[in-house]
Amino acid sequence: MIRHHPDQNMLLEYAAGNLPWAVSLSVSAHLQLCPQCRRHCENLNHLGGNLLDDSEPQPTADDALQRLLDRIEVAERQSAEEPRTATDTRADKRGSNDPALANLPRVIDKLVRNNWPLKWQRVSPALKMSRLKSGQDRYEVAFHRIGRGGKTAEHDHRGQEVVLVLHGRFSDADGVYGPGDFLVREPGEVHRPIATQDQECLCFSVVEAPVAVTGLLGWLVNPFLSFRPG
Amino acid sequence: MQVPQDRDDDWSKLLKLVGGKRDRAAFERLFNHFAPLIKGFHHSRNSQAFSADAADELVQEVMFRVWRKAPAFDAGKASASTWIYTIMRNCRIDMLRRGSRHRDAASDIEVEDIWDESPEGQPLVFLQKSRDERDIAEGLRNLPAEQSHVLKKAYMEGKSHSEISDELGLPLGTVKSRVRLALKKLQTSLIRSGAE
Numbered sequence: 475m476i477r478h479h480p481d482q483n484m485l486l487e488y489a490a491g492n493l494p495w496a497v498s499l500s501v502s503a504h505l506q507l508c509p510q511c512r513r514h515c516e517n518l519n520h521l522g523g524n525l526l527d528d529s530e531p532q533p534t535a536d537d538a539l540q541r542l543l544d545r546i547e548v549a550e551r552q553s554a555e556e557p558r559t560a561t562d563t564r565a566d567k568r569g570s571n572d573p574a575l576a577n578l579p580r581v582i583d584k585l586v587r588n589n590w591p592l593k594w595q596r597v598s599p600a601l602k603m604s605r606l607k608s609g610q611d612r613y614e615v616a617f618h619r620i621g622r623g624g625k626t627a628e629h630d631h632r633g634q635e636v637v638l639v640l641h642g643r644f645s646d647a648d649g650v651y652g653p654g655d656f657l658v659r660e661p662g663e664v665h666r667p668i669a670t671q672d673q674e675c676l677c678f679s680v681v682e683a684p685v686a687v688t689g690l691l692g693w694l695v696n697p698f699l700s701f702r703p704g
Numbered sequence: 705m706q707v708p709q710d711r712d713d714d715w716s717k718l719l720k721l722v723g724g725k726r727d728r729a730a731f732e733r734l735f736n737h738f739a740p741l742i743k744g745f746h747h748s749r750n751s752q753a754f755s756a757d758a759a760d761e762l763v764q765e766v767m768f769r770v771w772r773k774a775p776a777f778d779a780g781k782a783s784a785s786t787w788i789y790t791i792m793r794n795c796r797i798d799m800l801r802r803g804s805r806h807r808d809a810a811s812d813i814e815v816e817d818i819w820d821e822s823p824e825g826q827p828l829v830f831l832q833k834s835r836d837e838r839d840i841a842e843g844l845r846n847l848p849a850e851q852s853h854v855l856k857k858a859y860m861e862g863k864s865h866s867e868i869s870d871e872l873g874l875p876l877g878t879v880k881s882r883v884r885l886a887l888k889k890l891q892t893s894l895i896r897s898g899a900e
């Protein structure tokens with residue numbers, strides 16, 4: 475069962491379209507796993523619909539409708555002439571032998587396809603990471619993978635960190651987290667994730683650009699401080 | 705200025721005609737109703753999120769997508785207004801993003817991959833859905849001004865909580881709690897009506 479969700483403020487910023495791209499990615503992936511938050515978001519969309527109904531009507535340009543109808547006309551003619559475009563040719567180059575990547579939320583799955591093959595860096599004996607390009611540069615977007623029972627180094631970070639558990643479980647001083655759990659760590663909060671013994675743990679994480687990076691040594695000791703936008 | 709005489713459901717019916725029969729007359733009626741609202745949402749006394757020209761461009765793009773996507777509209781899941789809202793929001797994100805230099809071709813995650821316009825969730829019972837929407841409309845009108853103000857800033861002006869906090873000179877925590885109080889009130893009206 476999912477026990478940790480994005481808070482109401484974050485869901486509202488998501489539904490209003492104001493949440494940074496990378497964080498929205500995480501929220502979207504959580505929604506695909508969490509009917510409760512999905513329901514909540516539907517209501518937040520209704521709220522948007524109501525604000526649209528209530529907004530003060532403004533006259534549009536005189537030729538607005540005609541321009542649009544012309545555009546539609548052109549588009550319809552083109553789509554009648556063109557053959558249907560081919561579907562995604564990069565369909566599935568992934569090996570299906572990786573259980574951690576087998577059942578990803580749709581949006582993460584697409585991210586994986588776009589970044590395939592994933593390049594895993596060994597950060598410490600227990601921790602591997604793979605940075606993902608996601609079309610923005612304010613947050614570092616990455617998978618973190620902790621081996622069975624693996625302990626990561628205690629770390630904090632300069633910016634906000636959002637973690638979505640995708641496979642397996644990990645724990646820290648505050649609790650145990652499983653698939654679908656969505657965690658927000660504010661700057662300065664120190665934590666030390668440890669994977670459970672039964673299986674490895676895969677997390678999707680986005681970390682806000684830190685104000686300063688501590689350099690090579692910091693990176694070796696503390697992967698979360700090394701920022702490379704994706 | 706057009707005053708909507710029809711109930712919301714009728715806009716949904718028109719949208720179904722546009723989707724199912726590609727009915728241009730129905731589309732023109734939708735345009736005449738929604739285009740001024742879409743423009744007013746982004747550019748009016750209450751919202752200066754976009755210039756008048758940019759708001760007109762947005763109207764063009766949103767209504768074009770409404771035409772194109774209408775076959776996917778499902779009145780069992782959302783009203784016309786809510787559905788058009790989601791298209792409009794995604795369109796706005798697209799427009800703002802197009803102007804940004806951060807976009808790289810290597811990662812073609814689209815706005816619609818993140819902000820899904822067609823949730824695969826269980827279709828809501830129609831009665832319940834329209835009740836949710838009516839109750840939200842009702843609740844919205846009964847919110848204290850300071851609470852509806854922050855909601856409007858978030859939705860209509862596209863401001864994040866921290867931008868609202870900067871603009872109003874309020875602590876971030878205050879903005880967050882106003883949003884939460886507003887949502888709680890809106891939700892209470894849902895629960896009271898037995899929709900939850």
Ligand SMILES: [Zn+2]
Pocket residue numbers: 476478479480504508510511512
């Ligand atoms: Zn949730």
